[in-house]
Amino acid sequence: MTLSIAFDNSYARLPDRFFARQAPVPVAAPQLLAVNAGLADELGLDPQALASREGLEVLAGNRVAEGSEPLAQAYAGHQFGGWVPRLGDGRAVLLGEVIDRQGRRRDLQLKGAGRTPFSRGGDGRAWLGPVLREYVVSEAMHALGLPTTRALAAVGTGEMVQRETALPGAVLTRVAASHIRVGTFQYLVARNDIEGLSALTEHVIARHYPQAEGPMGLLQAVVAAQAQLIAGWMSVGFIHGVMNTDNMSVAGETIDYGPCAFMDGYDPGKVFSSIDLQGRYAYANQPQIAVWNLAQLASSLLPLMGGESAIPAATEEIERFADLYSAAWAQRFAAKLGFSGPPKPGDCGLAQRLLDQMARAGADFTNTFRALAEGRPTGLEDGKDYAAWQADWQARLADEPDPQAVMRAANPAVIPRNHQVERMIEAAVAGDMAPFERLTAALEQPFADSAPAWLREAPGPDEEVTRTFCGT
Incomplete structure (x- = not known):
């Protein structure tokens, strides 16, 4: 069966200094581990062709498909606040772009595809664990209705990757609206490449925000998209773990699932990443970090907005994030409590009062809200102030026509539990x-009442995962 991919590679038509043309490095003995048939169909691809010998060779990086123009993208970034002027795709190769069945442009990228000019001494490979973690978590995020990159396929390489020990290698085929980051803009402005910066800005506007007017309009659009995205993360207890500027997509998607995790017990200061020793990217810090990252984007765009004279206007746009995020957070948490329509005065206070009690009790984030949705005890009933909160909540619900339906649609029954991901x-x-396969299938309908009991269960004391790793 012949694999046919209708590539249309707009990024490859940008100036060569935006990337390094780089074919994937072949692997020894590719083995197909998973193909996302639903996503393949959405992209206009044949799942059976992807699973064929030819398809496997393309997904492994052993063959360059017709029409592909493989490249490694260049970008810079602030990593844990520290400036790194040259990062780039050190273990990823963009195969090209396709137009999906809905007319959307989507990137196809191999992650773990071997060394590139941006590898900085790394091996350019990925081991099996992070590949499967990203596959499961990104697809779960999609099922939760939050913007995200997605996983098209996972392939074993037949080679070992050396980390702390020798581990089996793998390649992930990742799909994204684009892989353009805040750090992509930073890379160009750091080189005083204003011509390139202008070309990138025009490309991103045309590709993602055609309604935006110029660089200031682009900044406005990215601020709004990130406000919605971060509020979505907060509403499901997701902790990205490494919100560097090179890991923030200007398309407003969740990208780069490294040391990410969903919280079990609610703790605003929760950190999972093994390298986040100061808690910079803790759960409660994510909105503020988004603002910080967006300020770096604004700084990068200043040369196109009139330089220093544009600082007040750009600052005003960054400051809009707080109101946009607060509104998005209020809408999501109002729905989690069963309130339809625009949030009313006092709704945010009700949500925060519950969260405060959950924090004191270490209550499971997902199960507490789902218990409310299903009319079951939350486990907080004996806690201080819960009876008063519940009375106020019930009084507010009196105005709602069908709060249980609203809550069931806003509160997932299952998430990719860290201990289950590790077992997998x-x-x-x-x-x-x-x-x-069982975990992936169970996460396809996270809001369903039929969600399996084994995935609903919070981890026991000996099962809890407290640290996650990026896999490099």
């Missing part, structure tokens, strides 16, 4: 992909 990875390393 351990099994896959041992050659058993059944837990991966």
Whole structure:
């Protein structure tokens, strides 16, 4: 069966200094681990062709498909606040772009595709664990209705990757609206490449925000998109873990699932990333970090907006994030409590009072809200102030026509639990992909009442995962 991909590679038509033309590095013995048939169909691709020998070779990086123009993108970034002027795709290769069945332009990228000019001494590879983690978590994020990159396929390489120990290698095929980051803009402005900066700005406006007027309009659009995205993360207890500027997509998608995790017990200061020793990217800090990152985008765009004279206007746009985010947060948490329509005065206070009680009790974030949705005890009933909160909540619900339906649609029954993800990875390393398949299937309908009991359960004391790793 012949694999046909109708590539239309707009990024490859930008100036060559935006990237390095780079073919994937072939692997020894590719083995297909997973193909996302639903996503393939959405992209206008044949899942059976992707699973064929030819398809496997393309997904592994052993063959360059007709029409592909493989490249590694250049970008810079602030990593944990520290400036790095040259980063780029050190282990990823953009195969090209396709127009999906809805007319949307989508990137196809291989992650773990071997060394590139941006590898900085790294091996350019990925091991199986992070590939399957990103596959599961990004697809779960999509099922939760939040903007995200997605996983089209996972392939074993037949090679070992050296980390702390030798681990089986893998390649992820990632799909994104684009892989353009705040750091892409930073890369150009750091080189005083104003011509390139202008070309990139025009490209992003045409590709993602055609209604935006000029660089200031682009900044406005990205601020609004990020406000919605971060509020969405907060509403499901998601912690990205490494919100560097090179990991913030200007398309407003969740990107770069490294040391990410969903909270079990609610703790605003929760950190999972093993390298985030100061808690910079803790759950409660994510909105402020988004503002910080957006300020770096604004600074990068200043040369196109009139230089220093544009600082007040750009600052005003960045400051809009607070109101946009607060409105998005209020809408999401109002729905989590069963309130339809625009939030009313006092709704945010009700949500915060509940969160404060959950924090004191270490209550499970997902299960507490789902219990409210299902009319079950939350486990907070014996806690201080809960009876008063519940009375106020019930009084507010009296105005709502169908609060249970609103809550069931806003509060997932299941999320990718960290301990279940780790079990899945351990099994896959041992050659058993059944837990991966079971977990992926269970997360396809996170709001369903039929969600499996084993995935609803919070981890026991000996199962809790407290640290996650990026895999490089």
